[in-house]
Amino acid sequence: MARAIVTGGAGFIGHHLVNLLISEGHKVEVWDNLSTGKLENLPSHTNCTFRKIDLTIDVLPDTNADWVFHLAAPVSVQESLENPQKYEQGCFMATKRMLDWSVKHGVTDFTLASTAAAYGDREDVPFIEDSELKPMSPYAEWKLNAEHLVKNYNARFGMRTSALRFFNVFGEGQHDSGSYAPAVALFLKQFEAFQPITVTGDGQQTRDYIYVKDICNALYGTMKHPWGSFRVMNVGTGEETSILDIAEAFGGEIKFIAPRVEPKRSCASIKEVQKELSWSATKSILTWIKEVK
Numbered sequence: 001m002a003r004a005i006v007t008g009g010a011g012f013i014g015h016h017l018v019n020l021l022i023s024e025g026h027k028v029e030v031w032d033n034l035s036t037g038k039l040e041n042l043p044s045h046t047n048c049t050f051r052k053i054d055l056t057i058d059v060l061p062d063t064n065a066d067w068v069f070h071l072a073a074p075v076s077v078q079e080s081l082e083n084p085q086k087y088e089q090g091c092f093m094a095t096k097r098m099l100d101w102s103v104k105h106g107v108t109d110f111t112l113a114s115t116a117a118a119y120g121d122r123e124d125v126p127f128i129e130d131s132e133l134k135p136m137s138p139y140a141e142w143k144l145n146a147e148h149l150v151k152n153y154n155a156r157f158g159m160r161t162s163a164l165r166f167f168n169v170f171g172e173g174q175h176d177s178g179s180y181a182p183a184v185a186l187f188l189k190q191f192e193a194f195q196p197i198t199v200t201g202d203g204q205q206t207r208d209y210i211y212v213k214d215i216c217n218a219l220y221g222t223m224k225h226p227w228g229s230f231r232v233m234n235v236g237t238g239e240e241t242s243i244l245d246i247a248e249a250f251g252g253e254i255k256f257i258a259p260r261v262e263p264k265r266s267c268a269s270i271k272e273v274q275k276e277l278s279w280s281a282t283k284s285i286l287t288w289i290k291e292v293k
Contacts, residue, residue: 002026002223005065005107007055007098008072010037012174013113013166017069017216022047024220029065031055032072036175055094060101067223070098071113073143077262080139091142092149099153110150111222112163116208116234116266118144125240125267126208129165129232136263147232154230162222164215167236167268170285171212183243184209184285188292191250201259203244208236208267209285221277236268237281249289 004021008014009030014037021028027047033054042048051061055072073091074080080087095112102110119127120134135141147163154161168182176185190197218235247254273279 002066003064004028004067004069004223005031006069006071007031007094008037008070008113010034010039010041010050011071012036012171013169013212013215014069014071015041015173016171016212017071017219018048019043020213020216020220029063041173055097056089060097062105064105065102065107066109068098068102068107068110069113069219070095070110073113075115075139077117077137077139078260080137080142084138087138087142091139092145095146095149099149102159103153103157107159109160109162109223109226110153111161111219112146112150113219114147114163114165114232115140115143116165116167116236116268118147118165119263119266121263123265125265126238126269127234127267128269129234129272136261151230151232160226160228161230162227163230163232164218164222164273165232165234165268166215167208167210167234167266169212169215170209170288174212183207184246187247187250188289191252191293194252196253196255197247197250198255198257199243199247200257200262203247203254203256204242204264205262206240206242206265206267208239209241209246210236210268210281211283211285211288214279214281214283218273218277218279221273221279225277227276231272231276233273233276234268234270235273235279236270237284238268238270239284240265240267241285246285246289249286250293
């Protein structure tokens, strides 16, 4: 049994990870400020405890852990353009505080949830981890800076560290309200309410959609397959799906709305994560839509 901290563990990806870790027999402590996460997401289990913590300002607990999964961060590209300071604090400074805490409290393995937004707007898909990075937003820039921190702490302190660049995550429990709601969750909400599905621009922009439980298996895999040096890995399916294809999979009326500044294409090269973690994706976005309709 390992002792794991999951920051952001009451959130969308976090609570799925917590359930996985508990099912595998580990003891989990969730640190979350509940700005988007919900207590009811967490299981009532003796191996799951919760602390309400804001990683940017609160004093961190004097406890020990073996593993840290650092998922807590604001995650909206659009919001980061409007409030960049929030993203410097939430994506970068919170990561530094967690790394400092981890060094002090005996953590052996630290995994950062990073983002495919680091690649920016480029046509040479699939994106390879060591290709040129062109972040287009404060969110992407500060996540990339957090990756550099995680790499640095591996070199300085010998703590095993990984960064997983998530592509477009979908699945059960994703938030679907507010102006920053992700497309798939918003489309599902519109479909269930018999409303038109709102597609930005012409809908031909592509994304690599990855199922939330596959993301969690990759996160857990960084602990099951430890590696001495820092490693960064994409987590996606290696397949492009257009926004219009997703909207049409739900069915019903489609309403095209004004385009926004965003990458035209996104797709992961997944050779590294397959090799390093013996991992593969299990569910496609179009299959999942058929199941939930």
